[in-house]
Amino acid sequence: MTVSLITGGTRGLGRETARRLIGLGHTVxxxxxxxxxxxxxADELGAHFLPLDVTDDASVAAAAADVTRREGRLDVLVNGAGAFEGMRGADEVTAAVMRQVFETNVFGAVRMTHAFLPLLAVSEAPVIVNVSSVFGSFGTVTDPGRPEARILLPVYASSRAALNMLTVQYAKALPGLRVNAAEPGLTGTDPYGSGSGTVEEGAEVIVRLATLGPDGPTGTFSGPDGPLPW
Known part of the structure; x- marks a missing residue:
C-alpha cells in the first residue's frame, strides 16, 4: 500500500488531496x-494525524520519527503547507515579513524534504509534490496578456518562485525521485482572494503528480490546464 504524507493536510486543498489519495488506496x-x-x-477522512509545524525543526524531526516507526518508508510527500502575508505593497515589504512567509513556503519544504529523504529512499517509486502557485512563474507574471501580471505580491510570489527553483534543483539532484511543482489554481480557500475554482478541481493536479509511476516526469511545473512556464 502506498504511504503518503501531506503537510497542511487538515483543510482545504490538503484535505481534499488526502481524501482523494485515501480513495485510491493510499495510507495517508x-x-x-x-x-x-x-x-x-483525520478521523473523518480515515487518515493518520501528525502534529506538525513545518517551521519547527523539532516538530519535523518528531514527525519523521513517527512515520519511521509506523511505516518504515514514505512513497509520497506533498509539501502543501503555505503562508500568505496579505496584499502588501512593495513599500511595506520588510525582512521580517519576508522571513515569516519563507519559513513556511520555502524553508518548510526544505525541512520536510531533508527529514523525509531517508524514508523516500526506501520507496520503489518515491514522489515529492511541491504545491506552488502561478504567481511564482516568471513567464506568467511578466506576460502582459495574463491577469496575474497585474497583481503585485512581492513576498508571496517570491517565495513561490524560490520553491519552483528548489523543485528543479531537487529533481536534478535526486534522479531516483519524481519531484514536481503543482499550481492548483485559484480556489475559494485561497487566502489572497476568493477563487472561482473548487478544492476538488484544485486537488486534481496535485493528485495526478502524487500518483506518478517511476517512469513519470520530474522537474515539471503543472496547473489544471497543463504545463506552466517557469
Whole structure:
C-alpha cells in the first residue's frame, strides 16, 4: 500500500488531496499544527494525524520519527503547507515579513524534504509534490496578456518562485525521485482572494503528480490546464 504524507493536510486543498489519495488506496498521514482540528479531520477522512509545524525543526524531526516507526518508508510527500502575508505593497515589504512567509513556503519544504529523504529512499517509486502557485512563474507574471501580471505580491510570489527553483534543483539532484511543482489554481480557500475554482478541481493536479509511476516526469511545473512556464 502506498504511504503518503501531506503537510497542511487538515483543510482545504490538503484535505481534499488526502481524501482523494485515501480513495485510491493510499495510507495517508496528514500534518497540521492544530491538534484538535487535525485529529477530527483525520478521523473523518480515515487518515493518520501528525502534529506538525513545518517551521519547527523539532516538530519535523518528531514527525519523521513517527512515520519511521509506523511505516518504515514514505512513497509520497506533498509539501502543501503555505503562508500568505496579505496584499502588501512593495513599500511595506520588510525582512521580517519576508522571513515569516519563507519559513513556511520555502524553508518548510526544505525541512520536510531533508527529514523525509531517508524514508523516500526506501520507496520503489518515491514522489515529492511541491504545491506552488502561478504567481511564482516568471513567464506568467511578466506576460502582459495574463491577469496575474497585474497583481503585485512581492513576498508571496517570491517565495513561490524560490520553491519552483528548489523543485528543479531537487529533481536534478535526486534522479531516483519524481519531484514536481503543482499550481492548483485559484480556489475559494485561497487566502489572497476568493477563487472561482473548487478544492476538488484544485486537488486534481496535485493528485495526478502524487500518483506518478517511476517512469513519470520530474522537474515539471503543472496547473489544471497543463504545463506552466517557469
Amino acid at each position: 498521514h496528514v500534518g497540521g499544527r492544530d491538534e484538535g482540528r487535525g485529529r477530527a479531520a
